[in-house]
Amino acid sequence: MDFDSRSPVVVLAGGTGGAKLARGMADVAGDDLVVIANTGDDVEIYGAYVAPDPDLVAFWLADRIDERGWGLEDDTFNVMDGLRELGVDVWFNLGDRDLAYGVRRAELLAEGVRYTDAVGELTRALGLSSAVLPMADAPVRTTIRSGDRxxxxxxxxxxxxxxxxxxxxxxxxxxxxxxxxxxxxxLRNARAIVVGPSNPVISIGPILAVPGMAEALRESPAPVVGVSPVVGGQIVKGPSAPFLTWAGVEVSAAGVAEYYGDLLDGIVCDEELPAGGLPSLRVDTLLNDVAQRRRVATDVLSFAEGLRG
Structure with a gap:
């Protein structure tokens, strides 16, 4: 995709919430969709370079996601079973075809291929017309300190x-x-930028930590709209609550908006926010099925376009 000649809809995503919204946005924005994916979760294991969030997004966009919510549909786990038979501590489970993507990615990176280009080769193999971009080509790793560990x-x-x-x-x-x-x-040419309903600290935080990212969001002429991961007063999936608590952020749409601060021009959520603050759109933000994902994506994009005027 030539980003200088088009006006894409950009989604910042990590984890299941961001991937689901990206899938709905693909129905609305079509080939104009660009997803900037978190790479702080990446891990090198079993001789493979595993990129959980870029692959999660790609598998969702290709309609190849397994019912588990991760990995490829109907994948087998023969390699993991074989490693266990050899006495390996298999604490990180990967399907055989999922592993193949990681092995091929490791090969490409070892040959000096840019991370962005390696991801591009693998997404093209899935038949995607939307673009999935890693947040940076250089390695970034999210770490958690707990006590002395x-x-x-x-x-x-x-x-x-x-x-x-x-x-x-x-x-x-x-x-x-x-x-x-x-x-x-x-980001420079986007017509709308959406911060997905992902964990603000561990899914979006690493993206925003890349030097120049926050500045590019602020300087883009596109409206930047966040989608709250808090639904019905709770986090739908994953450990967002303890991470938000660690960051001193209230587990609410208002708390998420405060966390992102002046990066956002508006927020979409399922709760009423105080009048006079950040512009907001109150809608049902569940993303459990095709219709919900498409409706939320449509609402988000329409809200963003309204902010742009």
């Missing part, structure tokens, strides 16, 4: 089941990262 994100989430107390969150390597030309052009 510092845990990589996947260790915290998968091995430890997100149970340890959260004492600090860091985005290692973010200071050395930079916007790719594709990300910079997509």
């Amino acid at each position: 510092t845990l990589a994100f996947q260790e915290f989430m998968v091995r430890e089941r997100a149970q340890p107390p959260i004492d600090d969150v860091r985005y290692e390597g973010a200071a050395q990262a930079s916007l790719s030309p594709e990300v910079a052009a997509a």
Whole structure:
């Protein structure tokens, strides 16, 4: 996609909420959709370079997501079973075809291919016309400090089941990262920018930590609209609540809006916000089926276009 000659709809996404909204937005924006995906969750394991959020988004966009909510539909797990038979501690489970994507990505990166181009090759193999862009080509890793331990994100989430107390969150390597030309052009030329209903701290936080990202959002002529991950006063999925609590943020749409601050021009949520504050649209934001995802995406895009005037 030539981001300098088009006006894309850009979605910042990580985790299931962002991926579901991206899938609905694909029905509304079509080929103009660009997803900037969190890469702070990435992990190198089993000889593969695994990119959970870019792949999650891609599998959703390709309608290949498994009913588990992650991985490829109807995948097998023969390699994981074989590793267990060899005595390997398989704490991070990957399907065989899912693993193949990680192995191929590792090969491309070892050959010196840019991360953006490696992701592009794999998304094209899925037949996608929408673009999935990693937030940066340089490695960024989210880590969580709990007591005297510092845990990589996947260790915290998968091995430890997100149970340890959260004492600090860091985005290692973010200071050395930079916007790719594709990300910079997509934000510069966007007609709307949507911050997905993802965990603000561990899914969107790493994206915003890339130098130049927040400035590009502020400088873009496009309206920037957030979609609250808080539905019915609760987090639908994942450990957003403890991370928001760690960050001193109220678990509410108002709290999420406060967390993002002046990056947002408006927010979409299912609760009434105080009058006179950030412009808001109150709608049902559940994303459980095709109709809901399409409706929310339509509402979000219409709201953004209204803010643009």
